[in-house]
Amino acid sequence: MAPPSAEELTRRKKLEVSPEIVSNQASTDLPGHWPGENHEWDLDYFKDNFNVQFHTHSPHDATFSLTGIDTSVSNAFRRILLAEIPTLAIEDVFIYNNTSIIQDEVLAHRLGLVPLAGSRDGLRWLKWYKKPSDDDEGSGTPSDYNTIILRLEVECKWQEGGLARAVAGETDPDKLYINHNIYARDLVWHPLGKQHDMFPAGQEIRPCNPDILLVKMRPGQKIMLSMHAVKGIGQDHAKFSPVATASYRLLPTIDILKPITSADAKKFARCFPRGVIRLDTVSAEDVANDPQLEGQEGEPKAVVDDPMKDTVSRECLRHPEFKDKVKLGRVRDHFIFKVESTGQWESDELFLESVKLLKVKCQRIKRGLDEMIR
Amino acid sequence: MSQQQPNPQTYTTGYTTGGATTDTATIDANARTVHYKCGDCDQDVPLKRGEPIRCRNCGHRVLYKQRTNRMVQFEAR
Ligand SMILES: [Zn+2]
Numbered sequence: 001m002a003p004p005s006a007e008e009l010t011r012r013k014k015l016e017v018s019p020e021i022v023s024n025q026a027s028t029d030l031p032g033h034w035p036g037e038n039h040e041w042d043l044d045y046f047k048d049n050f051n052v053q054f055h056t057h058s059p060h061d062a063t064f065s066l067t068g069i070d071t072s073v074s075n076a077f078r079r080i081l082l083a084e085i086p087t088l089a090i091e092d093v094f095i096y097n098n099t100s101i102i103q104d105e106v107l108a109h110r111l112g113l114v115p116l117a118g119s120r121d122g123l124r125w126l127k128w129y130k131k132p133s134d135d136d137e138g139s140g141t142p143s144d145y146n147t148i149i150l151r152l153e154v155e156c157k158w159q160e161g162g163l164a165r166a167v168a169g170e171t172d173p174d175k176l177y178i179n180h181n182i183y184a185r186d187l188v189w190h191p192l193g194k195q196h197d198m199f200p201a202g203q204e205i206r207p208c209n210p211d212i213l214l215v216k217m218r219p220g221q222k223i224m225l226s227m228h229a230v231k232g233i234g235q236d237h238a239k240f241s242p243v244a245t246a247s248y249r250l251l252p253t254i255d256i257l258k259p260i261t262s263a264d265a266k267k268f269a270r271c272f273p274r275g276v277i278r279l280d281t282v283s284a285e286d287v288a289n290d291p292q293l294e295g296q297e298g299e300p301k302a303v304v305d306d307p308m309k310d311t312v313s314r315e316c317l318r319h320p321e322f323k324d325k326v327k328l329g330r331v332r333d334h335f336i337f338k339v340e341s342t343g344q345w346e347s348d349e350l351f352l353e354s355v356k357l358l359k360v361k362c363q364r365i366k367r368g369l370d371e372m373i374r
Numbered sequence: 375m376s377q378q379q380p381n382p383q384t385y386t387t388g389y390t391t392g393g394a395t396t397d398t399a400t401i402d403a404n405a406r407t408v409h410y411k412c413g414d415c416d417q418d419v420p421l422k423r424g425e426p427i428r429c430r431n432c433g434h435r436v437l438y439k440q441r442t443n444r445m446v447q448f449e450a451r
Contacts, residue, residue, distance in 0.1 A: 089450070090450045091449065091450055092447060092448070092449060092450065093447070093448045093449075093450050094445050094446075094447050094448075095445065095446045095447075095448060096443055096444075096445050097441060097443055098441075099441055104446060104448055105448055108448035108449065108450045109450060109451065111450050112449075112450025112451060113450075220416065227450070237451055239450070239451075
């Protein structure tokens with residue numbers, strides 16, 4: 001049997017987006033699906049077809065495309081990014097005094113959600129801390145190799161002459177009080193033992209975003225607490241997730257089946273986000289090639305410019321004038337990833353880390369299978 | 375490996391009553407002073423047992439007890 005043509009292959013991996021349904025979603029490049037074709041997974045074939053392309057690349061925000069990879073694998077990367085890469089977060093809060101209007105448990109919860117950063121080597125060196133429970137003694141006492149201590153000791157006071165200004169009618173808190181806004185930068189890290197060496201100056205443990213507002217206070221209010229931060233993973237609690245979001249979408253496709261020209265072309269372009277549809281002028285050559293463009297030379301014509309910018313709102317499918325002229329879809333094996341780091345790791349680093357973790361998981365399964373066979 | 379244990383579990387004990395029973399009308403000079411806050415002028419009001427419950431600054435009769443310094447542990451979840 002002849003191998004499938006290139007058109008057939010692109011058709012196979014295109015999801016069809018119609019006004020109310022999405023069809024052709026499932027992959028078919030599996031052994032036994034197409035008679036006479038071999039779709040067994042092959043490393044060399046994968047190497048030839050797999051591709052990574054970066055679109056934006058900044059420490060806390062990366063977008064890149066993975067092409068020629070199955071959904072199961074890229075979804076595994078996404079899930080590992082969200083839930084299995086370890087970071088540091090505050091786990092226990094010991095409150096000695098809190099006379100602010102924010103309740104102890106709410107304050108503790110807020111503190112837990114503050115993303116922390118520190119030396120990467122230090123973070124890898126840190127061991128897991130497991131709390132003791134009734135039937136499990138856990139990992140023992142908190143020590144320098146599994147617990148980070150932070151403190152928050154603040155008190156709000158009147159500024160010099162603030163009270164007099166308040167009586168005179170001043171209401172701006174910045175002109176009346178000191179320490180009335182408590183930010184993440186007010187958390188003070190108290191290094192223990194080996195932590196001095198593992199988290200050297202410049203890579204000390206600190207909140208990634210110093211400007212996170214934790215509490216608002218007024219004169220006479222006071223907060224005194226200490227915190228234990230431990231290493232954890234997103235599976236346990238979202239505060240440990242190293243990403244603000246890690247998601248992917250499939251590359252949209254827009255196929256203009258019949259030419260869309262003049263006023264319709266402008267309306268068509270407005271159905272999409274800016275930059276998706278370009279307006280070209282119908283040339284004499286176009287007219288010669290396509291009888292449907294007869295007598296439309298010099299008129300604007302809708303051309304797909306950058307389908308990646310499309311949000312697939314399906315707006316163009318609502319208008320009767322574009323009926324049967326356009327087909328929307330998505331490429332099943334083109335994943336546009338967006339990884340936003342919370343600050344401990346860089347976004348591209350995080351992706352590599354997810355690949356590493358998937359590898360480790362596969363090796364674990366392989367070992368388990370070997371064990372079973374033996 | 376060095377093992378330094380963080381120890382947050384220390385706490386100060388709160389108010390304790392002395393063993394001797396005294397007449398409530400007389401002021402016990404040996405009793406501990408407890409600090410209250412005036413409900414009107416926010417002044418600190420140190421009181422001993424038997425003293426009239428009254429602000430020394432403005433004479434207001436509603437006083438609030440301060441929060442204890444006892445440690446409370448929370449899970450940041
Ligand atoms: Zn008073």
